[in-house]
Amino acid sequence: MGFNLTVNGDRLSSAAEPATPLVDVLREEMHLTGAKPVCREGFCGACMVLVDGEPTPSCLLPAALADGREIQTVEGLAPLGQLNRIQAALEVSDAVQCGMCFPGMVVSLTHLLTTRPDATSDDIRAALTGNICRCTGYERIVEATLLALATA
Amino acid sequence: MMSGTPIQNIPVAARVTPASIYVAPSLAAARDALSEYGAAGAPLAGGTWIMRSPIRHEPLKTHYVAIGRIAELSAIRISGNAVEIGAAVTHAALAAALADLPEFAGLVAAAGRSANPAIRAMATIGGNLSTSDFAAADCVPALLCLDADVEIADRNGRERISLAHFLEVRSKLAAGRIVTRIIVPRAECRTAHIRLPLRRSGDYPVAIVSLSVSVDAANRVRVARIAVGSVEPSARRWPPLEDALLGRPLDAAEAARIAAELTGEFIGRDSVDAPAWYRVSVLPGLVRRAVIAARGS
Numbered sequence A: 001m002g003f004n005l006t007v008n009g010d011r012l013s014s015a016a017e018p019a020t021p022l023v024d025v026l027r028e029e030m031h032l033t034g035a036k037p038v039c040r041e042g043f044c045g046a047c048m049v050l051v052d053g054e055p056t057p058s059c060l061l062p063a064a065l066a067d068g069r070e071i072q073t074v075e076g077l078a079p080l081g082q083l084n085r086i087q088a089a090l091e092v093s094d095a096v097q098c099g100m101c102f103p104g105m106v107v108s109l110t111h112l113l114t115t116r117p118d119a120t121s122d123d124i125r126a127a128l129t130g131n132i133c134r135c136t137g138y139e140r141i142v143e144a145t146l147l148a149l150a151t152a
Numbered sequence B: 001m002m003s004g005t006p007i008q009n010i011p012v013a014a015r016v017t018p019a020s021i022y023v024a025p026s027l028a029a030a031r032d033a034l035s036e037y038g039a040a041g042a043p044l045a046g047g048t049w050i051m052r053s054p055i056r057h058e059p060l061k062t063h064y065v066a067i068g069r070i071a072e073l074s075a076i077r078i079s080g081n082a083v084e085i086g087a088a089v090t091h092a093a094l095a096a097a098l099a100d101l102p103e104f105a106g107l108v109a110a111a112g113r114s115a116n117p118a119i120r121a122m123a124t125i126g127g128n129l130s131t132s133d134f135a136a137a138d139c140v141p142a143l144l145c146l147d148a149d150v151e152i153a154d155r156n157g158r159e160r161i162s163l164a165h166f167l168e169v170r171s172k173l174a175a176g177r178i179v180t181r182i183i184v185p186r187a188e189c190r191t192a193h194i195r196l197p198l199r200r201s202g203d204y205p206v207a208i209v210s211l212s213v214s215v216d217a218a219n220r221v222r223v224a225r226i227a228v229g230s231v232e233p234s235a236r237r238w239p240p241l242e243d244a245l246l247g248r249p250l251d252a253a254e255a256a257r258i259a260a261e262l263t264g265e266f267i268g269r270d271s272v273d274a275p276a277w278y279r280v281s282v283l284p285g286l287v288r289r290a291v292i293a294a295r296g297s
């Protein structure tokens, strides 16, 4: 049985098995490889996408429950090649190291910027509890987010 | 949990066993589907436990009934004498709904600080109570010390049992049965929920102490309910400590001292993230922190 979903504004259909994790549908059928299946457990956040606007680890969402929903992946957050506010701030702050965690970071932080314009550094850290970075120590990511919030 | 679980990227074909997922539009439809599927079916709520079955090397069921879109199961009703929580209410929704009710500070901490924000927006309270293999479930001890009841339904009707009883029978629930509501009586009490994760947040807790206490005018303990989670395979109350605190002033250091004398009754569970003895040894410290938090609540 197939299902339909909207990905970055495009209406798409998939014939994946119902319990297939959304991350595999995105990567293997739709060739959107920004979301990364790293832990497949909901701990690391590398597979984070927006589902109906909410940050969701796509490794834990079965394809059947993505039916009819609006998905935004990191590829959809910089339309026309223009970096969004958090992407630009991360670049200016030289926050990226290996880059493995960043698609997920950008998704979570894009959501934070739109929903919590008054976020403090503690709020930013709390929002990133489910985004693990093994390289940076987080400090520059938090600084970049504060910079993005200040340049709203 | 993160530490100790090797990163796995199993090929898709091996991961996805064919499973049907029926998105139930109503409770009646869910009950009918579950009873038809029998032992081959199960509810799928937030999916945060079920979707990790391949990592635990557990097979998926053949059929799932998705219950997250059933309005009746997603409602929270707050009245003067009880709070009724639909089984498909998420941790995030529960923490937000009870945030202004001080007597539920412990449950709000349990629902609002477990896992991480994206998981809290998916994982449900019914899933948390129903997962019998999950020792570190936060809402179980928090609800045990609030004397919660669980309502279970099947095609033939509904039944209400205590949470403590539910924990004993949950792994043997007859096929087709589903948790529909959790009913929590309201009482004048102070509550707290203290969890010890290995990192400051995001991890499973090594041990949990939940506390509900009421005191008389002279600050002496009238009622105490204390539950311990994550130390043994299932959370449970700590009656000897509850009894020992009755009639005494509510004092954190004293409670911790008594707790240290009574930890012998717990047999900790060993796992890669923490040895059994460690889980037990941190309990007095968590009791101390729980009393401090309850006094401040």
Ligand SMILES: Cc1cc2nc3c(=O)[nH]c(=O)nc-3n(C[C@H](O)[C@@H](O)[C@H](O)COP(=O)(O)OP(=O)(O)OC[C@H]3O[C@@H](n4cnc5c(N)ncnc54)[C@H](O)[C@@H]3O)c2cc1C
Pocket: A041, A042, A043, B042, B043, B044, B045, B046, B047, B048, B049, B050, B051, B067, B087, B088, B114, B115, B116, B119, B122, B123, B124, B125, B126, B127, B128, B129, B130, B131, B134, B136, B137, B138, B139, B177, B178, B179, B180, B202, B203, B204, B205
């Ligand atoms: C990274 C991560 C970290 C986490 N950390 C914590 C933590 O620290 N503390 C914590 O408490 N939780 C934590 N969780 C959540 C954990 O997965 C479960 O506790 C979760 O609450 C299960 O809820 P669910 O709705 O996702 O259940 P599901 O995965 O949908 O189901 C789990 C089980 O419950 C059954 N079930 C579900 N709903 C019902 C119902 N209404 N009636 C009968 N049976 C039902 C299912 O059939 C299945 O057997 C974490 C999850 C992740 C992914």
Ligand code: FES
Pocket: A036, A037, A038, A039, A040, A041, A042, A043, A044, A045, A046, A047, A048, A057, A058, A059, A060
């Ligand atoms: S791969 Fe989904 S959270 Fe890690």
Ligand code: FES
Pocket: A096, A097, A098, A099, A100, A101, A102, A132, A133, A134, A135, A136
């Ligand atoms: S930059 Fe390498 S994991 Fe974050």
